[in-house]
Amino acid sequence: MSQVNLEQIKKLLKEFISQHHESIEIILLGGIALHYYGMKNRSTMDVDAEVKGDVQALIEFFKDKRIPADIGEDVSRWSLISMPLGYRERALEFYRDSLLVIKVLHPLDFVIAKLRRFTEEDIEDALFVVKKYGILPDEIEQAKLQVLKQSPKDSLLFIFDKNTRFFIQKIQKI
Known part of the structure; x- marks a missing residue:
């Protein structure tokens, strides 16, 4: 391989x-x-x-x-x-x-896909795409809110929300 x-x-x-x-x-x-x-x-x-x-x-x-x-x-x-x-x-x-x-x-959808899994590699990949395409924290926040609204209710949503907030804070420091 x-x-x-x-x-x-x-x-x-x-x-x-x-x-x-x-x-x-x-x-x-x-x-x-x-x-x-x-x-x-x-x-x-x-x-x-x-x-x-x-x-x-x-x-x-x-x-x-x-x-x-x-x-x-x-x-x-x-x-x-x-x-x-x-x-x-x-x-x-x-x-x-x-x-x-x-x-x-x-x-933006790629970033959300990466935040769903949230490994170190996923975070690095998402950061690259955010920087390259100038994706704004508010755009990620809006996509996150849509995803939370449409997803089946589960404790994973809390983790996704927390991870996404962490990621947004990280890109705001860039």
Whole structure:
């Protein structure tokens, strides 16, 4: 298993389409999305993505290529903490042909996705995107409030709220 980058994933997705002749739309997350945002030195060995299309065939394709893949139809369900409403519509398209559409999360939605998990690496990734795209603390606060409102009530929401407040305080010091 070796590191992968955005261009390699794009090439592999084109190969998948040429073999399967079915359309897919994919929203990339994680380390691969960071390559799009400009963090070229971020290493990743896997693909995290939401897919509209044959999810199982794509998982098998990446497995055959020895690339770990965390792929599903709805990334909002990867956590009890929902993604902000409209994240699919806001996703940034960077490649399209007749059968393949490749997108990445909008930078603010990416930050929220990282804050849902909140590891040290997630915090570093989110800080990079906040700085690069000039995301304001108030924008993060508004997205957080929306997420808290739409997510199922659970004690994890308290932790997400606390972590997000900590993150906002951190970026206000930058």
